[in-house]
Amino acid sequence: MSIALLVMQDTEDGRAIVRSIQKDNTDVKITNKPAMIQVEREKEIIIKASTVAEELGRDWDVEEMQIELVSIGGQIDETDDEIKVYWDN
Amino acid sequence: MSMDIASVEIKPKRQGYAHLAEKFGEDRPFSRYEEAVFGAQPSEHFHYRPQWDVEHEIFDVTRTKIVMKDWEDLVDPRKFHYMTYVSTRAKQNSTSVDNMAFLEKRMLLSKMSSEDIETIKKYVTPLRHYFYGANMNNLTLSAIGYGGPFGSASQFQAEDELGFAQHVTKIILDITNNDISVLDDGKDAWLNCADWQGLRKAVEDSFVVKDYMELFMIQNAIFDAFIIPLMFKSLPENLTPAGTLAMSMMSEFIVTVTEETNRWIDSIVKVCACESPENAALLTTWANKYIDITVDALSPLDKDAVSSIKEEVVARLKKSGLNL
Numbered sequence: 001m002s003i004a005l006l007v008m009q010d011t012e013d014g015r016a017i018v019r020s021i022q023k024d025n026t027d028v029k030i031t032n033k034p035a036m037i038q039v040e041r042e043k044e045i046i047i048k049a050s051t052v053a054e055e056l057g058r059d060w061d062v063e064e065m066q067i068e069l070v071s072i073g074g075q076i077d078e079t080d081d082e083i084k085v086y087w088d089n
Numbered sequence: 090m091s092m093d094i095a096s097v098e099i100k101p102k103r104q105g106y107a108h109l110a111e112k113f114g115e116d117r118p119f120s121r122y123e124e125a126v127f128g129a130q131p132s133e134h135f136h137y138r139p140q141w142d143v144e145h146e147i148f149d150v151t152r153t154k155i156v157m158k159d160w161e162d163l164v165d166p167r168k169f170h171y172m173t174y175v176s177t178r179a180k181q182n183s184t185s186v187d188n189m190a191f192l193e194k195r196m197l198l199s200k201m202s203s204e205d206i207e208t209i210k211k212y213v214t215p216l217r218h219y220f221y222g223a224n225m226n227n228l229t230l231s232a233i234g235y236g237g238p239f240g241s242a243s244q245f246q247a248e249d250e251l252g253f254a255q256h257v258t259k260i261i262l263d264i265t266n267n268d269i270s271v272l273d274d275g276k277d278a279w280l281n282c283a284d285w286q287g288l289r290k291a292v293e294d295s296f297v298v299k300d301y302m303e304l305f306m307i308q309n310a311i312f313d314a315f316i317i318p319l320m321f322k323s324l325p326e327n328l329t330p331a332g333t334l335a336m337s338m339m340s341e342f343i344v345t346v347t348e349e350t351n352r353w354i355d356s357i358v359k360v361c362a363c364e365s366p367e368n369a370a371l372l373t374t375w376a377n378k379y380i381d382i383t384v385d386a387l388s389p390l391d392k393d394a395v396s397s398i399k400e401e402v403v404a405r406l407k408k409s410g411l412n413l
Contacts (some may be wrong), residue, residue, distance in 0.1 A: 032104070057122070
């Protein structure tokens with residue numbers, strides 16, 4: 001099984017995104033690296049805009065992800081409501 | 090000579106503050122909001138009771154009849170700490186400044202009829218004094234309310250109310266070519282005009298309410314919930330089209346900030362009501378009492394609008410778990 005991967009900056013907003021990933025996905029592997037947070041999960045990772053907004057206490061646009069994004073492993077499916085990083089194989 | 094540069098990863102001993110790790114039972118990087126509010130208020134080792142209230146400690150849970158197991162459950166869903174609060178308001182204010190500039194550039198204020206201007210002067214100017222009162226009430230909540238999350242959010246709410254008073258002043262001066270005597274007329278109406286005396290009495294009575302959660306219900310969950318929709322949503326709709334446009338744009342700052350703040354207010358009511366049936370019953374008693382007082386106080390200003398706003402207020406409080 002392929003591992004979907006996301007690496008976020010270890011910032012206030014980046015940590016909120018990671019917390020929302022932990023809420024919306026099961027069995028997520030989090031590794032804290034210097035100034036970065038690595039998120040790994042089998043097959044796919046889902047980021048829901050509504051959960052991130054709840055974590056941050058303000059509206060959150062899925063495009064704001066780009067600001068915190070360091071690296072990504074997988075295909076991306078982006079709508080107004082969520083981002084999916086996945087391997088279709 | 091060859092040089093070998095190796096990288097060494099130094100693991101921090103702790104991810105976050107120890108008192109937060111203890112509170113949440115896990116060591117992780119905490120958010121700025123969590124760092125700002127939890128454990129911020131002293132809760133033990135009070136040496137002397139305050140001279141202004143010898144019945145209580147400086148911070149004392151018995152200042153309200155509402156009972157909570159953990160007062161730090163009263164968190165702010167907006168997660169406001171100083172930086173996020175200030176930057177959010179700055180952004181909203183800059184939108185408001187742009188709106189004002191737009192109205193001026195297209196000379197839309199001069200298209201308002203003189204009746205529109207009279208209506209706004211009559212109904213909106215005295216609100217400066219209402220908002221000053223609302224500022225004072227929220228400062229009281231901030232001073233004696235229990236727990237860091239509640240205290241800090243109340244302080245922000247107090248600043249917002251003061252900001253609303255300033256915003257009202259700005260609107261009035263803009264539509265009257267900076268005629269400051271209008272502000273004096275507004276104060277005179279607040280003090281002497283019969284239509285305003287019900288609201289003035291209600292506001293002045295709230296200053297001496299001792300139970301701070303009761304004060305929170307009166308000021309934030311009820312007074313504001315009536316007055317802001319009445320004056321900044323219903324009132325503009327009764328003006329001429331040019332007046333509706335100009336007044337809606339000028340007062341949009343107050344409306345958006347209020348919509349955002351309502352999330353905090355509703356969440357406080359909900360958390361307290363969900364804690365125990367006793368809390369819910371007490372909040373319901375207060376809500377019933379002060380909704381009636383507010384409806385009576387505002388009816389001389391616009392009876393029909395007040396009764397339709399009442400339905401909205403009741404629906405909101407029901408959604409937060411009150412049995413109205």
